[in-house]
Amino acid sequence: MPRLLRHALFILVPLIAALAIAPAVYGNHLLLFNLIVFMTLAQGINIVYGFTGYLPFGYVGFFGAGAYGFSLAVMHLHASPFAALALGALAALLLGLGLTPLFRLSGAYFAIASLAAALAVLQIVSNPALEHITNGPYGVSLSGVFDPSLAYAVALAILAGTVLLVIWLRNARFGLALQAIREDAISAGMAGINVVRGRVIAWLLAALIAGLTGGVYAWYISVFYPETVFSGEVTVFAIVFALFGGTATILGPILGVAILYGIYNAIGISTPQYFQLVYGLLIMGLVLFLPNGLVSLLRRRGVDVP
């Protein structure tokens, strides 16, 4: 059986089936929806950081662009949720295209510059002078298209598409090319890989994923403020979840979200006052003992983790 098919059968199908059944078993649907959102975003981070080595602290900018693209399409064009979702994704793609010059930077400089870009977009969206377009800092209400059940199903479809994309990257020449770029861009270029094209495609794919996720998030929650969809916490969580599980793998971000988001909610409900302490210790432990994520535990024992 080809590896791609095997990965799809043994990772993607059970994951999506479990999340499709979960609402019938567990009543806190928002928690499940957020689980899907973070799994999708963590895979987006996986594509741009795990495969190309660029860590975008401002990844939430695409998420927010998608959410506002969706909202503006609904509010001003009276678009259907699916058309609005497409426009949200387009908004994130356009933002991604506009930010491609950031690839002139690398490492911490790129991370900080992308964060600044996301904050700039937040300030533009929440500017009171644009109230007639974005409703400024006063938030949006999309009660007309409110349909959490359908939004949940669409979020699940987006996650399925994203995981499938990562499975393909993990098994295709293009994914290998991206990893070669990550390891040594000059050598990769010498070997005939188009470095710029590879990076831009990975960047735009990550932007598209975040844009779609932001759009479906706006659809699901329907009432929100700019700070909610441009919150730095979204990026931090997505990055931490991806790193905790292990990047450049299919399973790593999924495991990271399942474990860390589970702990986050368990602590948040039972003993929220210890949340920062427990999370801080976990992240310190990760950095000190498992810099390559949980999957490295298996890899050290010779297990090939997809």
Next chain:
Amino acid sequence: MIRHTLLAALSSLALVTPAVAAEAPAEIKLGALYASSGRFASISMPVHDGMMLWLEQKNAEGGVFVKVFNRKIPLKLIAYDDQSNTGTAATLYNQLITQDKVDILIADSGSVLTSVAVPIARDNKMLLIDQTGTGATFFTPDNPYIVLLDDPVSTIWPKPLADFLTQEGPKLGIKKVAMIYATNDFTGTQANAVRKFIKESNSGVELVYDQGVPTETSNYTVLINNIRATQPDAVIELGYAPNDIAFLRNLADSGVKFNFLFCIYPGLETDLLAKNVGAAGLNGVFTYVPSSEMSYESEFGMNLPQFKAAWNKAYGHGKVEFGFNSVAGYTTGLVLEKALATADSLDQLALRKAIFDLSGKLKTIDGTFELNAEGAQIGEITPLGQLAAEGEQIKFVTVWPFAVATGKPIYPAP
């Protein structure tokens, strides 16, 4: 005939009585969130403690009377700490509804932490008891699952202020008004309302400075100088408590003086502001006169002196200041108590109807409870007052509307 009638009555009793007895719960479960830390803690904790005061009082009396079961039932509060985080709050609201299965869902204080509860409550067909989330976007004709209990919706707040400036202002020589506001839902909506009221008044009063600033603004020095350059007769500063503290401190440091200065929180959280700015820094400042200072004639629940005494007895440690928000929390309890005493069932829409039926009829220490068709609070208005410092003591003088005025405004302010 008599025998048949008796038999029929007994049969119906036999059918009805066991059902009612079985349905009566051992307790009414209230689910609420509070923020013990983070940027909303200062407005959340007084509201939460105010409601707790009501709840403990009722449980000491054996519970609240629930009409549908024709008896008193104890209250059980399930409360989680969202730490001012909207993501955590969203999960916890869901937890209260889906796992704890509360009978009544009560939002945390303020618009930001309430906003995430609006769609969740609607999705789960739970009536959201919105305590102080005044965002105008929450209230739509197609959503019956929200009702605002303790604060007027943001668009109503500045009406007395704007009326004073446009009706009394010209007589006092006020023509040029400067407005600076934090760009968040609470104060931004009020700024819009002020703008609208002034424009529609055709009073000759004009806005010569109108500037929004991020809510995180902590230094107003340059902005104060910009405002002074426009030579306004009156200055309106709209922000959360940290904004007002920063503005008033910077104003004192700069030596600039405005003849009329309005801020929101010197009235709403006077003790907190006095601690941070000093009584002298609040002298002459115009502000909202909150229910914690107004002594409304309460027809249900404790009156203001009784409530203040109960508060000091329960929370005399001083960690959470007495003020407008503590009255708001207590009012939440009173409205729920009254609604449970009149609701035909514990069904969420029946509860909503019972709360709506109180509109215009219920008078508490928070003023007259009145709702519009969408569930937004339009009673419980906030008159305009001016603060007078006497040593370290701060007194409120209500100046507008005339019907409730306790004194005349001092203009220019001392």
